[in-house]
Amino acid sequence: MAVAVASPGTPPTRRDFLFIATGAVGAVGIGSVVWPLISQMSPDASTLALASTEVDISKIEPGAIVTIKWRGNPVFIRHRTPKEIKEAQDTPLSDLIDPATDQSRVQKPEWLIVLGVCTHLGCVPLGHEGPYDGWLCPCHGSQYDVSGRVRHGPAPKNLLVPEPIVFLTDTKVKIG
Amino acid sequence: MSGSTTFVPKNPVLKWFESRLPIIGLVHSSFVAFPNPRNLNYFWTFGGILAFMLVAQIVTGVVLAMHYTPESTLAFASVEHIMRDVNFGWLLRYMHANGASMFFIAVYIHIARGLYYGSYKAPREILWILGVIIFLLMMATAFMGYVLPWGQMSFWGAKVITSLFSAIPLVGDAITVWLWGGYSVGNATLNRFFALHYLLPFMIAGLVVLHIWALHVPGSNNPLGVEVKSKKDTLPFHPYFTVKDGLAVVCFMLFFSYFVFYVPNYLGHADNYIEANPLVTPAHIVPEWYFLPYYAMLRAVPNKLGGVCALFGSILLLAFLPWLDTSRIRSANFRPVYRVFLWVWFAAVAGLGYCGSQEPVGGIVTASQILTFWYFFHLLVVLPLLGFFETPLKLPATITDAVLSTTRGSSGAMVAARTTASPSVDG
């Protein structure tokens, strides 16, 4: 770029000005074309609109897990037994890979609602399986407890709790 | 060596054309007069086989695309429609699906050839790196192609592999959602994968041109790893290597046909004949066989980011091979210690492939960990050190010397006579 010739002392020429101005407009131009090309890949308006689901939970027996679909992903609704609740609450935080109290993950202790997406690479974990009787991921063997917290890798994080969860009535819950 | 040509067409029309666009001369110098080392063995035919496979995939792929529907509620049915209703649809699909496997068999042999005979060493580094990039694009293409039939393995394979990006710190989740175009693998994902699956093979074709260009500057390596010193060491590409490559392609087609006509689903998974269901993961998900070694490495590391790094690192490291290997001797035939280590490494890769196909429990996990360790140890420690400690065998002075000395004895005189009579390479 021999154009930037304005050696110390010589005032910038008209050519220097044109060079820099053209370059700057060119950069902005490229940026403004590239951005739409990148942005078009993000979730579109119709995907974003499918945000919430209402579920009737009156038929879910204690001990049972029901899977529903929310935003294209499975969500587990687990009606926990008193024994399971106690187990989840009594687990010391020092035993956890991604420490979180059971209370921080549920609104009502008997209802655990988590995203059924393994935080390793996205498989759907199998319920009532594994040494913690929570979930076991069939893909690479991650284990989760009755609070959906990861107890054994490779998954790095607890099963996500979808937000927001609103109990509309005692038997109806709204997710998203 | 890069065959500049003195080729002049005799036909006046072609002459007129050639003086305006000298493309016939380019083909002539690259694939007719081009001087190849006279001692190439059949491992050197896999380049031609790969070119054939690329063309076969593009031809069958383009016609499949005339009947396929890239929409998540219709894709699975459209593939069944290809299989049942479209004239010869079953044949085209089986050729395309098995063709991908054949493509990978050929590329693995081609890469192993390069490793054994040291083809990545100076002055062929760029050629080698272009090869690694082609390999990466092939993997991307095959992965996205496998998603298209929208079966259970398609869907869950796509989910697991795209989720690899979520391991990237901070921006990982955002990148994954961007790749999916939604909160999970879905219609948007299928659609973009189809567009890219159509595009990438043509990008591969472009890179193949560069690969061959970079090959034709220094010329081919050979089983001795000794550079060509004179014309006597070479033979013209046509007819010697066109025929040799041609024979190899025909034999490969027989092998390919066996799969297409007798065991078309042997390399596939039964689960992929079940339509994708985002709520149920199949009990045992495995990728296509050609990804198994990498899959085993991913699972061997009990940490998400670590596993992903091992997976990508294992391939990226190959690009650095010309600098990791400190020995100046190319062919493993003259490197007694490297040869043993290389076979052990090949065995480790095969072992990883086996581990990748099994459920990740107990001994399989430990074995994958040991083999993954060895994969990297070989590339990062053994290779750099060997160059300093190994005493290579004595290299022959020229290719011709070696060729003649192995056939010396009763037929020696005859071979020598034949050599002197061998056609000279013009250009």
Ligand code: HEM
């Ligand atoms: C590098 C070359 C290519 C490779 C390795 C490759 C690989 C694959 C694979 C593994 C599948 C899944 C097959 C199955 O299980 O059904 C597939 C499907 C498909 N490919 Fe390709 N492909 C290549 C080139 C192309 C090209 C150039 C097109 C042109 C548009 C194409 C179009 C398709 C279509 C429409 C399908 C879906 C139909 C089906 O599943 O059989 N492919 N490809």
Ligand code: FES
């Ligand atoms: S996806 Fe669940 S352990 Fe890998």
